[in-house]
Amino acid sequence: DQQVKQNSPSLSVQEGRISILNCDYTNSMFDYFLWYKKYPAEGPTFLISISSIKDKNEDGRFTVFLNKSAKHLSLHIVPSQPGDSAVYFCAATGTNKLVFGAGTILRVKS
Amino acid sequence: EAGVVQSPRYKIIEKKQPVAFWCNPISGHNTLYWYRQNLGQGPELLIRYENEEAVDDSQLPKDRFSAERLKGVDSTLKIQPAELGDSAVYLCASGTNYEQYFGPGTRLTVT
Numbered sequence: 001d002q003q004v005k006q007n008s009p010s011l012s013v014q015e016g017r018i019s020i021l022n023c024d025y026t027n028s029m030f031d032y033f034l035w036y037k038k039y040p041a042e043g044p045t046f047l048i049s050i051s052s053i054k055d056k057n058e059d060g061r062f063t064v065f066l067n068k069s070a071k072h073l074s075l076h077i078v079p080s081q082p083g084d085s086a087v088y089f090c091a092a093t094g095t096n097k098l099v100f101g102a103g104t105i106l107r108v109k110s
Numbered sequence: 111e112a113g114v115v116q117s118p119r120y121k122i123i124e125k126k127q128p129v130a131f132w133c134n135p136i137s138g139h140n141t142l143y144w145y146r147q148n149l150g151q152g153p154e155l156l157i158r159y160e161n162e163e164a165v166d167d168s169q170l171p172k173d174r175f176s177a178e179r180l181k182g183v184d185s186t187l188k189i190q191p192a193e194l195g196d197s198a199v200y201l202c203a204s205g206t207n208y209e210q211y212f213g214p215g216t217r218l219t220v221t
Contacts, residue, residue, distance in 0.1 A: 045212070102152050
């Protein structure tokens with residue numbers, strides 16, 4: 001039972017344009033959501049997070065939107081840069097455990 | 111400040127052999143996590159430690175996997191005997207549920 005789903009295995013975007021990565025969840029007990037970025041041969045690194053009491057959190061080029069009624073969150077990267085090419089994992093928690101999605105490979109073409 | 115350190119980075123073993131992974135968390139972090147990441151999947155929690163106590167090992171296959179964190183600092187994850195399906199990246203993390211820092215992982219290949 002996948003509680004966190006990233007339905008797009010990959011996404012290709014032109015440099016300078018917007019990247020939108022999507023994530024859906026099923027567990028209503030989740031109250032905190034995170035995005036991690038992973039380069040090859042490295043561990044995931046924290047990117048941005050959002051609490052369930054908010055619907056938007058912004059940090060530089062990265063913005064996360066949360067739609068609780070739809071159990072959906074998205075990560076927007078504007079403008080996209082070639083260095084953003086990586087695997088992006090959505091994660092959620094409501095207890096003492098992080099549940100990860102399967103990841104989306106983002107390729108930013110220059 | 112040093113991040114989470116893991117060794118070895120890569121390990122190739124034959125099935126039925128034992129293998130061990132080591133992790134040193136960020137200094138001062140009481141909570142340590144071991145995850146397994148299969149190809150094309152996200153990390154899945156195996157075990158969580160609060161200091162030296164394993165507080166969540168519900169996803170750890172206890173017939174062949176074991177872990178320890180004797181002094182509440184570094185930790186070892188062991189598999190004995192390894193099976194082909196254990197091939198994966200084993201990640202260690204430390205921090206809190208809202209801010210976890212991951213090591214680079216150990217890529218295990220069982221042949």
